[in-house]
Amino acid sequence: MPLPNTSIAHALDLADARHWTRQPPKRPATRLRHLLRQTTPSALALRLFAYPHTLTRWAEGDLDGLTPAQATLIEREIYRTWQPEVRRRAHQQILDHGGCVTAQLHARFAYTTRSGEFHDPRLLNVIEDLPALHARHLFDARHRDAADDELRRILADGIGEAYFFCALPPDQQQAALTISDLHLIHFHY
Known part of the structure; x- marks a missing residue:
């Protein structure tokens, strides 16, 4: 059973997921490849509590040492960064149309x-x-x-x-x- 959400940012990300036009990748390696295209390994490593070279190893498919907590952090990063333009359009539509x-x-x-x-x-x-x-x-x-x-x-x-x-x-x-x-x-x- 997932823990109750106490992060307002993540709660907004979860609500935004209802407006996505495509689903994000499901596997950790694929998710990491997507995230590494968005940012540098060193910047992402700080958010995921891992070393940059470990992230590149995980992105290549070698998932040794990936903890469940880090997999959850990777999932949160995907939710945070997935389809930013779709998110902005949905927010604007909500605000413009009452x-x-x-x-x-x-x-x-x-x-x-x-x-x-x-x-x-x-x-x-x-x-x-x-x-x-x-x-x-x-x-x-x-x-x-x-x-x-x-x-x-x-x-x-x-x-x-x-x-x-x-x-x-x-x-x-x-x-x-x-x-x-x-x-x-x-x-x-």
């Missing part, structure tokens, strides 16, 4: 207001459509390959506006939301 980006998360939250910061100890299951502006910021940040912290901040702002603070009176709209403990994240669009 499509919604639904986030489903299981997390704990912290609230910052004028009177201080409050941590909610409850683990909440939230399913909410992100406002279009926040969906655009999330897609733009993903295209820039932004860090998960930045993606988390954008997602928290969108969830806060759409779910937590939508009923607040205008004088309390200065509240901010942070995701303090993320257990699961999925996107649907």
Whole structure:
């Protein structure tokens, strides 16, 4: 059974996979050959926690020493880099035609207001459509390959506006939301 996804970047990549026009390679050696055409062995080696010469050996078909964790990292790299133009077109179509980006998360939250910061100890299951502006910021940040912290901040702002603070009176709209403990994240669009 796969572990629950807690990476916002990977959750976006998994949602993008629904828009691919062709499936990526399945075998680790074929995946590595594709990834090595995209970047240098030394840059890829840092992301896969391996030596560059080991990557070239694996790409040639000699998979001795390939751990399941490294195979998972290779799969994530494929999901991250596969069909970038298809991904951009799909994102643009979603945003241009009023499509919604639904986030489903299981997390704990912290609230910052004028009177201080409050941590909610409850683990909440939230399913909410992100406002279009926040969906655009999330897609733009993903295209820039932004860090998960930045993606988390954008997602928290969108969830806060759409779910937590939508009923607040205008004088309390200065509240901010942070995701303090993320257990699961999925996107649907």
